[in-house]
Amino acid sequence: MTAKTKTHELPAMNPQVTLDLNGFSSPGPLPALRRAMRKLEEGQVALVISDYPGVENDLYVWATHTNNQLLFIDRTRPKGFGFYLLKGDLWPVERTVDVTGHRCPTPVLEGSKLIAQLKTGQNIKLISDCPASPTEINSWIKTTGHKLLGMTEDARGVYRYYIKK
Numbered sequence: 001m002t003a004k005t006k007t008h009e010l011p012a013m014n015p016q017v018t019l020d021l022n023g024f025s026s027p028g029p030l031p032a033l034r035r036a037m038r039k040l041e042e043g044q045v046a047l048v049i050s051d052y053p054g055v056e057n058d059l060y061v062w063a064t065h066t067n068n069q070l071l072f073i074d075r076t077r078p079k080g081f082g083f084y085l086l087k088g089d090l091w092p093v094e095r096t097v098d099v100t101g102h103r104c105p106t107p108v109l110e111g112s113k114l115i116a117q118l119k120t121g122q123n124i125k126l127i128s129d130c131p132a133s134p135t136e137i138n139s140w141i142k143t144t145g146h147k148l149l150g151m152t153e154d155a156r157g158v159y160r161y162y163i164k165k
Contacts, residue, residue: 013072013084015047016040022051022080026058033059033085037068042088045071051080059083060156070155091123091149091162098127100158107133108140111163115146118165123149126161137161 017036021029029050036046048059056073063070067088074082097114099106107128114124126137134151141148141163149162 013045013047015084016044018047018049020049020080021055022049024050025052026054028052029055030058030062033062037066037085037087040087043090044087046085046087048083048085049077049080050083056081056083059085060154063154069152069160071152073155086152089125089160089162090152093125093162094118094122096125096127100127100129102128102130104130104132104136106130107161108136111137111140111161112144115163115165120165123162123164126163127158128161129156129158131157133159133161137163 017040019032019036021032029048033048040046060070063085069086070083071086072084095114097110099110107126107130111126147164149164152160
């Protein structure tokens, strides 16, 4: 991310489940969240409301390790923050390449290597935190004929690209 502060409006998300976990300290919110996420389908959203100071990092680490995404943090709530978590992936994927920590053109280079191993019609998920990757990936898609099914950006600026060969 850049040094400039971005201003974000609350995205139009309709969570399928809301958990009010104000008053719970770590690891209290995680077992309740795990139970709630089991009931959701891939691509559905949970809203977790918590006033615990360390919950943001806990949720981000938990989401990363469980193939979920912390999409947005609503810091405007009167009590506690609202954490919007996406369950799993919006599209099915055969393979994933994670190039977080590497700058462009690494996402395109590694994505090219991975997609070359797939059959036509199969999908990859490419994960990158390079700020230039949206432009790079769009250029790559246009020149190769692959299809960008969609892209998400989590609360910490990590992009997930879903690409069909």
